Amino acid sequence: MQKLFTNRHKLFVAISAASFSMLSPVSVAQDDTEQPAIPMPAIEAPVLEEMMVVGRQQSGAQTISQERMEDAFAADLMGSDQISRTGDSNVAVALTRVTGVTLNQGKYVYVRGLGERYSSVQLNGAQVPSPELTRNVLPLDIIPASIVDSLKVQKSYSPDLPAHFGGGNVDIRTKSVPDEFVFNITLGTGQNTGSGSDDLTYSGGGKSDGLPASIDKALDTYQGNIDINGIRRILSTEVDDSVTPAQALESILINRDLMLAINRDVDIRKDKSPLDQNGAVALGNSWDLGDDWTIGSILNWSEKTEWRNKDQERRGVGAPDVTYSSIKRTVEDTKELGSVGVGINYQDTHKVEASYMLIGNETDEAALTFAQNSNNNLADGNQKVTYETRYQDRELEVTQATGKHSFDQLSGDILGNVEIDWFYSDSSVETNIPGAATIGGDNTVDPATGEILSTRITSNSSAQFAFLNLKDDVISNGWNAKLPLAFDNAEVTLSGGYSYNDKSREYYGYTALIDVGGGDFLVGTPGDVFTDSKINDLNNDFTLTMSRGFGTESYVAAQMTDAFYGMIDATFNDAWRLTAGARYEDFRTAVLPIDLLDYTGVTLQQLIDKLDDENQTYARRNDDVYPSMALTFMNDGFMWTETFQLRLSYAKTVVRPDLRELSDVVYIDPELNIRVKGNPNLLDSELDNFDIRGEWYFDGGNNLTASLFYKDIAGAIEQKLEPASDSDILMSFYNAESGEIYGLEIEGLLNLDYGFFFSSNLTLSDSEVVSLKNAGFTNAVRPMTGQSAYVLNAQLGYDSDDGKHGAALAYNIADEKLAFAAVLTGHDDAFEQPFSSLDFTYSYYPIEQLTFKAKLRNLLDEDREITQTNLSGQNVTILTQEVGTSMSLDISYNF
Template sequence: MQNCLLNRHKLFIAISAASLSVLAQPGFAQEADEQPSIPMPAIEAPVLEEMLVTGRQQSGAQTIVQERMEDAFAADLMGSDQISRTGDSNVAVALTRVTGVTLNQGKYVYVRGLGERYSSVQLNGAQVPSPELTRNVLPLDIIPASIVDSLKIQKSYSPDLPAHFGGGNVNIRTKSVPDEFIFNITLGTGTNTNSGDGDITYSGGGKTSGLPKAIDQALDTYQGYLDINGIRRILSTEVDNSVTPEQAQESIAINRSLMLSLNRDVAIREDDSPLDQNGSVALGNSWDIGDDWTVGSILNWSEKTEWRNKNQIRQGVGSPDVTYSSTKRTQEDTKELGSIGVGIDYQDMHNIEASYMLIGNETDEAAITFAQNSNNNLADGNQKVTYETRYQDREVEITQALGTHKFDQLSGNTLGDISVDWFYSDSTVETNIPGATTIGGDNTVDPQTGEVLSTRITSNSSAQFAFLNLQDDVISHGWNAKLPLLFDNAEVTLSGGYSYNDKSRQYFGYTALIDVGGGNFLEGMPGDVFTDSNINNLNNDFELTMSRGFGTESYIAGQMTDAFYGMIDATLSDTWRITAGARYEDFRTALLPLDLLDYTGITLENLIKELQNENQTYTRRSDDVYPSAALTYINDGFMNSETFQLRLSYAQTVVRPDLREMADVVYIDPELNIRVRGNPNLRDSMLDNIDLRGEWYFDGGNNLTVSLFYKDITDPIEQKLEPGSDSDIIMSFENALSGELYGVEFEGLWNLDYGFFVSGNLTLSDSEVVSPTNGGYTNSVRTMSGQSPYVLNAQLGYDSDDGKHGAALSYNIAGEKLTLAAVDTGHDDAFEQPFSSLDFTYSYYPIEQLILKAKLRNLLDEDREITQTNVQGQDVTILRQEVGTSISLDISYNF
């Protein structure tokens, strides 16, 4: 494979370099709203972000409130103290406490009902890549809450943010170098009510070596064909490709030896899962060097392992009584983090910090699916069975440097202190699936009891062994500068900046197949059939092949963005604040699908020549200006408030399709286990955003916020359900004609007597998306994917007077939301049903240094459900997945 790897490396260099030269050609650059269609070749609930409460949370909450009030654009914030109060273990769950935010699949944030593609995520102001095989957005469940200083969710656009903006921008700000010595140790354990009942695992669970070296080398030797005939063609010395009897036997022997190199130790068995376990350590300090200098450092380590049963029940929407399945699915999930940060400060005017962070996430999963259909009916004693194993290793490596600098006024009283901040971020993610297996079989069952009497691996089919690898590299850097101008009745700040983002991606996949014929050797489960002795027996019908269809999709891609912005912020007589600016972005992307089994010899020269063709279909570019403006009215004392602010803002933004959505390949969504097909003809979505927010801040930290929002979207990207059988669901993407989203948000906090307080937020919204009438949709006019008509968060909190006890009862629910738009089936669209989450956290502080915390999640024991109405008007639950109630106990000691 060395030559193939070298060729792929050259291809990547060529596509990155050639895209720049091609895109620079006259006439190629187009306005974003004039881009042509470009073909490509063959389911937790709430603390309010401005919470101001008494006791140990007060100082941190005051800082958050102050920042929110001073922001010219509508934003919600959460501090580390608020996250700790509700016991949220990661960023994804913490964000569900924010107004209008819902969580999809436990990791992807939906802001104001817009899917994850409409939201952007930054880490300390820098863009970072995603380890997800199916999405470009960062899964927020891998960021532990222990390293978070604050979360800023900006819902109205400002020019200093990336123009890729729809629902909002999430900026995760990690803890910086401490002002004093800290040393914290936390240990914990827990379980889930679904664990311990039918847990399963497999014999070879854990890390594997990936694609065997023997197969890797054989692909080069036999030019991508490992079947017996393919090997014979290479061994043949004759013009007509005929082989001698010795060569025929040799080709069979080579094929069997390659088959033996695969890890076939995938026998699934029942096994009790242990208790969850987690631990973390934080160590930091700072030291004064003379009167002017301060240096410091901080170390963080954490690890958490959970075992969960994610059992599923599926029904075919067309004939649910005939086509249905149940899946026993157990997953071991380990998340690890190690980070180090160092910083230096000079006179509180100049600060530079550097950090390194390594995040790991390993999942190991076993699943058995029992299925019925028209050909395998339980009444006849027949049942289909599928055995699946999957190990996935994800790693995110981030190196960042951040700086802030203030300069005293240079002259006179008009010019204020100039400030400059900058960042540099170099991050890499790699996701590796060194072995995922799928093996089908036939069960003979007792029609009365459903007991499995015997199992036989399905003849005339294949056992699949998948090997996937994704690597993203992102370099981003930028700076911002502010120049304050002070007048008698006005304060004016001029600001501007630049940012650059360079992303490269490599996605490679192979699928090896063991084809089996008929014979008594197929009796039993996978561990009984795919043994060395069975494979070495040449009387048994086995043959190794490489899939040349589904499962072989690969591609390389690159994206580059240059951006400049300028902004003016003026406050007049402490009553009116006017903020306006614009951002210019030059966005380039290039994507090349690959066939790793194609050894016909694509040359670097031929590729560059094709890329330079004016009709080439591999690259695209958009450059445009994105304006934004906000008007704020300030009136202290309005309606008996200490501070009242009314903000009105407008902005134009863009949402670009993910690389995976544009790739002309088919892949598997690992959470729902359904096929997904990319669409290379997707266009950018253009948005007009309008926000109006009123904020009242009262004595004692009580507050109230009411917000109105409206978004008009041109060419929104929507998920669609393509035609297929009940057992073969395929999802894809398509640009609708138009879409709009509008709604109102309410949020507030009120302190009660005896240490109690109540807080909550409610979002009411509606949406409409219009698809082409000739698109075959069941409903060409419908709600937008992921948009819930209501989202409710509520919390009852308690802090004892002596500061030793704290508790929070939290409730979260999101209304029914569209999951998949049906196409050409006659059935209605598929909807995810409301999920009610009731959580409880109790904290006990026996001494100042010691914290005992108990957490209960999903006390109502809700399941995740997706339903669809069929042609007969019958509501069918096409997917139900168990969630269970989680229980955890943590103990922390601060030295």
């Protein structure tokens, strides 16, 4: 372990030194016919004279670079050609190449060290719902890179963005209607080194229809109580609730029949996973209708299935040699996309496009946990085993329409063309988990070899089957208008707009428990015990109940936001640019907990009564004004540069709690498998944002950008540990007294000889959260969750002179970051350790229409680790998760 860390540290130092070497202005002589002297964005490849390469890179590079330079507020952009070069398959991975962006759990972006709650995500400028059960943020791993035209990460706030802004705003801009005929077919395969004959699968496949109809009907019939006693109360014809022997037997038989309706075919077995599979088709064209009109359309389809082992090793921080577990976990992940877009263009002054997108994501997981503790010691031949299966189906549906219109100047030389753009977005998401199973057992093992000798389902416990459903709908629309004015020494643009966002969410959760008593019928695995024949045998002690768990879990919620903004953008003498404006938002939200098993109406009436209370916490409203200002100095030829820009900006923004965090409910976080409780008294976090950014563009496409940022966060939202039992963890949320984060970002591109180029970005930052001293934290003053002292991206690229070969070696590392703050135990905080990702992509173009692409991911074969120091000063690795090295090969043909 020490050797691995040392090598990783040396690699970081070496690449950091190379990054800083670009601080010196460098100019590489280029032939004008081969290398147009245009500013190029960071992480971009040099442009070659080959027509094929120009088509892939130059046009996109010019557009991206020009947009970045013309934007009044600091932003980082990545085009589709850059994403293709590094071979990233989804938006989440692609964003890790952007300066100051890190990835959490493979799908949530952290911008400038601030967690996902501080980052907002838009799709073509519109907000979309999240399929996540426990978060409002969109998991970016479900958006395939193949449909992305560009990614924009805006780090300085502007009034045309939602006021919910912390680390930055990510806008995913999908490919629009093409200008010419496009027909592309891609096929691919791959594998991960962690896969093999020890992969896990299970018999039932998990794809049931959710809560069985017979149980749903029985809940109504027996008033939410379908255990034996609850059924007997309804069957009883006596005043004193006594039952006849026949009714008593009938209640048992009804209970057993309901039990049989549950999919119990969840026996886990070893199997070898097949190779990864992926395919994609894109078809589009445009047609001229006379001299003025053009129409076009595009179709996209893609599907990708991967099998991954995500094995874990866990150790208790207090007694790591006594309390530990090994988790064997295999996940089958399938992502599907279908989209269609149509557009019409009139004289390039009026463009209207409409699109429909359907994204599906299915995951099927089987896991075996083998655990040891003080009561189950391996030396005594005892071991706990837990069987878990979980199938999840997520579907995101988005319908959007956009328009851009330019109107000729009205009169005189002062007024320019009036520009108006608008959008309408109707999106919905549904997530289903139709019976995730958790069953506990006891293993008898050979102390010497660890071989399992026998298994028995734990008596006096329950087999748990969770049925969860989430529906989220978002309607979003708005418009923006710009009026340019031209004076002798100044250019002024007046702009303004309006947006409306309406979000509704329904979350319903049922948990069915099959309680078991003692007896020889418990010998064996779940596939041996929970059979139809054993359940039908009334001598075996089985009982079905619906759990109220740890309180109300289901809820309904809604959010509505009306927003107006105005902005002035003035440029003086082509040297100074002042942009200032403000946004007004009227924000309303309501979160109402629901007890699905309460048929008395008592809890509903209590909720209604509380809504009339002026101190109620279920619904809230706030409106405020959020100002923003940016000052830019521009100079051509400054310090050997072709173009130089210096930007300063300030903005006031807000970060609001997630719906679940505000709800008075308790739920299970599927990522951490721990209980989480909402806090209705949670307040918004208010932020003051300061940025300074310098941009240097040199001849030959070389460029350098350096940024300083500071954010002051009042009432930062953090997690804390609530009092619970010794074997239980209950997390909740609270507002810290204060928080701040500041740092330096450096990025640049250096073109080398013989077709090579080097690009890199480095973020150095620090943060601090101050919590209440009596909240029980080990460290009341500590770093913010997810913030790393450094984040480094580096890429060495190559393009052959004949345009037939391209390669990229990409490296990414983030320093350790706080995973969670320790409380009540006296142990130190837990930190996720640095993870070095070294990836390689090679592309071969034997002819212009054909592409072969080979990708290698995590060449260093590192695992993810979380460590924590205990009371004895021992640094314990409490969690290790296998990642493995992934290999893939894609073949694409353009007709």
